[in-house]
Amino acid sequence: MEFDFAAEQPKFLMLMYGLIAFVAVVGGLLLLLDVVPSYFARRREAQLVAASVSGTPLPRRPKQREGAFAFFFLLPTLLLLAVGLVVPAIRTTLLSFMDSSSSNWVGLDNYRWMFAEDSIVRVLVNTLIWVLLVPLVATAFGLIYAVLVDKARFEAVAKSLIFLPMAISFVGASIIWRFVYAYRGEGDQIGLLNQIVVSLGGEPKQWLLDSPLNTFLLIVIMVWIQAGFAMVVLSAAIKAIPADIVEAARLDGTTAWQMFWRITIPSIRPALIVVVVTISIATLKVFDIVRTATNGNYDTNVIATEMYNQAFRYQENGQGSALAVFLFVLVIPIVIYQIRNLRKQREG
């Protein structure tokens, strides 16, 4: 069957409607804000002229109308945030105390279920492993690489190679790595990992079926994506270390090792914290990798995938919402840590 371009036309039409809506909303808003104030300005001008002609005292300047302006500038954002984020978040919190059809209050049952059900406890443990490992390993790789290629020849190219996975979707990255982990029962191996194992004299394995190893193999994918982010931010921080400090240390005969631990690390501490925090939060919410690579089977499930399954596959809205709320609760300590750090920096 050939690809039918005509069948795709409604999509382009819809896209065009979207663009027209965009122009209408944004353009209309700006136009409105342009026309209305100039109307008021003209009226005030007329008042001033009339007042000066008749000799009556000038009318008092009307109060600043900035508030009204600001309201319209903020209106789309505030409206969308309220409808799309604030109200839903509150409703999700309420739903987490209700049953699957969201008609009866069940108190803490959904939360109790989370910690009682073996499969969900497994999910929580897996998420914990992810959050502990990914930020550390990704930051370590990013940092080592940033230090190693700093001021090297081909630095830009070398950095792009590591940074590139950031542009690849989690789904794409998962397929790339599933191919690395691929297994064939007979004949040549087509997966790189099994080929390496075979050429070292080992037995090929179905890597992704083997718990708990498979969770670590999925973590590799996340590390692979996030290391580039860590590398870019840390590399910028390293370049911002004042040259005279580095020079002074070098004149004192510091070794590369000492330089790394005594100069580099303390100087880029704030950037390090930002990177670890950002990656931690991204890791907590990891969904695509687990879904694409194993679909949460073989004991690899994490909170975000389980939340999706509960709420959208099993229609267990209460339990799904409870998992979402729990995810949110897990983010909070990380953010508080980050804020306290920022404050310390400002004071220090």
Next chain:
Amino acid sequence: MTTTTPTVGVGAQATEPTTRGARVRKRLNSRTATLVSVVIAMLWTIPTFGLFISSLRPENEIKTTGWWTFFSDPQITLENYQEVLFSSGSSGQLASYFINSLAITIPSVLFPLAFASLAAYALAWMNFKGRDWVYIGIFALQIVPLQMALVPLLRFFSTGVTIAGVQILPAWDLVDEQKFAQVWFAHTCFALPFAVFLLHNFISQLPGDLMEAARVDGATHPKIFRTIVLPLIMPALAAFGIFQFLWVWNDLLVALIFAGGGDETAPLTVRLAELAGTRGNEWQRLTAGAFVSIVVPLIVFLSLQRFFVRGLLAGSVKG
């Protein structure tokens, strides 16, 4: 793999090591450093490279031999791409999903860009009561995981808003390609907190004299926004635009929930995840399909990397 051998320690020439032992050690150090960085670079590129090579090999070859045999027995075909892009339903039809990805991504980038820059300008340069609180509120919303919004937002689309039995807003009742609107809406909402934060960082650092001068000349806020602020924050807009583009193009979760799985609306990521699930061993399709989904963000990313990095640094370090 290109043969990059980044060497370290440019500064080494500055202070000539005195003893012979020190010189040897230094050279060893830089040797190890080079080796480590090359190993890391290879670990990070070989998987993608292998996938790319495989996508060009005939189906039978992919399934029976490793992609590295390509170098001893090169066979190239574009058939995988032909099949996965244009063939009928079950084996790919990715061209259709590619269009969906485009139709989802473009408005999902434009809307938050416009709304957030308006809001960021108001929060940075207008005086009104409670300004700081509004900003802190939007800033804080960044930490709410979008999982918190999914269930109620989907209900908002499918059943409308009912308060105490009174229908306040009707259901959207969208079918087929109209569902794009839901995805645009969801992506716009979820993007706004970060967008406002990032653009506010830039806009608030514009020189205040400029605004003051314009206002003395009688320019209204919309005029200042259009003629002065917008041209000046182009780099920031580009940075956020790329960021949002990559995010939306690569997103799976939001699309899965709000676009559905059909070929009328689902983007590439949803289709690929489905192929990976149901046809996990059809590597000729998966490799070519993965590459189709990767190529657009890769081009955007490589051509605009400068802006992206700048935005990333502004977003993560300054805050």
